[in-house]
Amino acid sequence: MRLFALFAISSLVYAAPTVEKRAIPRPDPARAAEVKDVFQASWRGYYEHAFPHDSLRPISNTSADDRNGWSVTSVDSLSTAIIMGDAKIVNQILKYIPEIDFTTTKQANEGISVFESTIRYLGGLVSSYDLLKGPMKNLVSKPSEVDALLKQAQSLADSLSIAFNTTSGVPDGVVYLNPEPRISGADRNSIAGFGTLVLEWTRLSDLTGNITYAALAQKGQAYLLDPTGIPEPFPGLVGHEVGTEDGKFLDSNGGWGGGTDSFYEYLIKMYLYDPEAFAEYRDRWVLAADSTIEFLASHPTTRKDLTFLSGYSGNRTYSSSGHLASFAGGNFILGGILLKEEKYLKFGLELSESYYQTYHQTASGVGPEGFRWVASEKEPTQNSINGFPPEPQSDFYDKAGFWATSPGYVLRPETVESLYYAYRATGDRKYQDMAWEGFQSISKVCRVGSGFSGIQDVTKADGGSYNNFMTSFWLAETLKYLYLIFAPESEVQLQANGVNGFVYNTEAHPVRVRERLVRIGVQG
Numbered sequence: 001m002r003l004f005a006l007f008a009i010s011s012l013v014y015a016a017p018t019v020e021k022r023a024i025p026r027p028d029p030a031r032a033a034e035v036k037d038v039f040q041a042s043w044r045g046y047y048e049h050a051f052p053h054d055s056l057r058p059i060s061n062t063s064a065d066d067r068n069g070w071s072v073t074s075v076d077s078l079s080t081a082i083i084m085g086d087a088k089i090v091n092q093i094l095k096y097i098p099e100i101d102f103t104t105t106k107q108a109n110e111g112i113s114v115f116e117s118t119i120r121y122l123g124g125l126v127s128s129y130d131l132l133k134g135p136m137k138n139l140v141s142k143p144s145e146v147d148a149l150l151k152q153a154q155s156l157a158d159s160l161s162i163a164f165n166t167t168s169g170v171p172d173g174v175v176y177l178n179p180e181p182r183i184s185g186a187d188r189n190s191i192a193g194f195g196t197l198v199l200e201w202t203r204l205s206d207l208t209g210n211i212t213y214a215a216l217a218q219k220g221q222a223y224l225l226d227p228t229g230i231p232e233p234f235p236g237l238v239g240h241e242v243g244t245e246d247g248k249f250l251d252s253n254g255g256w257g258g259g260t261d262s263f264y265e266y267l268i269k270m271y272l273y274d275p276e277a278f279a280e281y282r283d284r285w286v287l288a289a290d291s292t293i294e295f296l297a298s299h300p301t302t303r304k305d306l307t308f309l310s311g312y313s314g315n316r317t318y319s320s321s322g323h324l325a326s327f328a329g330g331n332f333i334l335g336g337i338l339l340k341e342e343k344y345l346k347f348g349l350e351l352s353e354s355y356y357q358t359y360h361q362t363a364s365g366v367g368p369e370g371f372r373w374v375a376s377e378k379e380p381t382q383n384s385i386n387g388f389p390p391e392p393q394s395d396f397y398d399k400a401g402f403w404a405t406s407p408g409y410v411l412r413p414e415t416v417e418s419l420y421y422a423y424r425a426t427g428d429r430k431y432q433d434m435a436w437e438g439f440q441s442i443s444k445v446c447r448v449g450s451g452f453s454g455i456q457d458v459t460k461a462d463g464g465s466y467n468n469f470m471t472s473f474w475l476a477e478t479l480k481y482l483y484l485i486f487a488p489e490s491e492v493q494l495q496a497n498g499v500n501g502f503v504y505n506t507e508a509h510p511v512r513v514r515e516r517l518v519r520i521g522v523q524g
């Protein structure tokens with residue numbers, strides 16, 4: 001926390017945050033309203049030019065069916081529209097959802113990602129159901145449309161459930177419904193691919209009373225909690241792919257990036273969902289978190305004040321990270337809060353502030369998809385792949401502590417997501433200001449045509465060129481976390497009055513935590 005010691009001195013009103021003690025978060029209605037405007041403008045562009053297809057191409061004003069044509073932007077936007085209290089958008093979406101046919105795809109032989117369909121569609125449906133049956137029920141004009149959310153969630157899960165029909169029970173990552181239901185037959189799946197289903201499928205069982213959904217997801221997950229095959233290189237930090245035949249690990253490559261990230265995320269989130277039933281998940285998260293602090297925390301040679309997370313191949317680490325991994329700060333903060341452990345809170349804040357620097361330092365003010373640095377650590381964590389920046393990047397590296405290796409930005413949420421956790425955990429306004437800076441940069445360089453688009457080069461002030469694609473997680477996640485960081489206190493906020501009634505899935509859909517059975521008057 002070296003760099004930020006300066007901030008601490010200049011803002012003495014904030015005592016050092018601890019798990020027990022924090023400043024009360026203060027809403028900022030003007031900023032919240034601006035984020036809401038951007039959400040509404042994004043929705044309008046989509047609704048006018050792309051609905052009910054999956055996604056908007058905002059420059060050509062055309063659409064894409066990139067998630068099986070089940071209107072992913074509609075389903076993914078719903079929980080955000082609910083949280084923002086926009087009844088008009090909520091009812092536009094509710095009206096359409098019963099029309100989606102989750103039993104087939106329009107195109108024959110079109111693969112369906114079990115992971116993406118779970119986090120976006122299933123997560124969006126069960127979350128919206130929880131919100132509209134609970135704290136936000138006043139937004140609904142036709143209650144039967146809320147019941148349809150759960151029916152559709154079930155229809156989707158029934159379609160996807162064939163994925164688990166493998167020898168081991170580790171699900172296939174891809175299924176087909178048209179012309180006949182079948183699985184892809186792949187011999188492996190990634191740990192994020194099947195270790196990020198358990199929250200949504202367990203919630204669906206709890207809501208419907210059909211225990212099969214939870215049983216299927218938890219059976220797959222069991223191979224991750226008790227790993228076999230190629231050994232884990234660090235305690236709790238496992239490999240990337242697992243065989244669908246026998247459930248054994250096939251490699252020992254990993255980190256907190258794509259393909260592995262959300263497996264670790266869900267370990268602690270399941271503990272939040274139900275601390276008694278998922279205590280073993282917590283134990284695995286603690287192992288992984290401690291190993292991450294010990295072996296993966298890395299400080300660039302030119303900016304030792306920053307902490308990034310290395311990847312690894314066996315027990316050799318390499319200093320490369322990316323936008324996806326920047327959610328880790330928030331996940332450590334959540335762990336720190338739930339387990340009342342200062343070291344996780346402190347490490348999570350350190351990561352959140354460091355990954356924010358990948359925005360603050362670039363010409364566009366937006367962080368790159370992938371970046372590298374030279375690790376200042378000595379062996380054994382330093383590795384031969386730890387090369388120096390190419391000459392044109394050298395001056396930038398001296399100042400910034402990283403250089404972009406994949407300079408695009410596709411409207412991803414992870415950096416502002418961690419700043420949201422940092423703000424809620426500390427109440428320190430500097431995190432609101434960091435998120436606001438990121439929001440202003442993104443909304444300036446990505447605004448185009450009828451919506452917002454990914455950009456090709458964050459190292460250029462204008463973002464280079466556009467990819468002409470507005471992904472659904474822009475509305476589901478990025479704008480939701482940005483809104484919540486400025487929004488008033490409510491039941492869906494992290495640590496609302498010290499209580500967590502909801503847990504956010506990896507697509508930022510808040511799911512109600514499992515309610516404890518209160519047996520009034522029944523003893524023993």
Ligand SMILES: *[C@@H]1O[C@H](CO)[C@@H](O)[C@H](O)[C@H]1NC(C)=O
Nearest residue numbers: 157158159161210211212213
């Ligand atoms: C429960 O879910 C499973 C998995 O989709 C399905 O096969 C089964 O028919 C469901 N049971 C009931 C009673 O709906």
Ligand SMILES: *[C@@H]1O[C@H](CO)[C@@H](O)[C@H](O)[C@H]1NC(C)=O
Nearest residue numbers: 162163164165166181182183
């Ligand atoms: C499960 O897989 C077996 C073996 O491949 C196959 O014979 C069976 O039809 C499948 N069952 C379902 C419900 O897909």
Ligand SMILES: *[C@@H]1O[C@H](CO)[C@@H](O)[C@H](O)[C@H]1NC(C)=O
Nearest residue numbers: 233234314315316379380381
């Ligand atoms: C890394 O793994 C290799 C072989 O797998 C082993 O010989 C070596 O001692 C390990 N190094 C550390 C630092 O654990």
Ligand SMILES: *[C@@H]1O[C@H](CO)[C@@H](O)[C@H](O)[C@H]1NC(C)=O
Nearest residue numbers: 045048058059060061449450
């Ligand atoms: C796309 O729609 C926006 C308004 O929604 C409009 O300003 C723009 O000119 C349109 N672009 C094309 C290529 O039609």
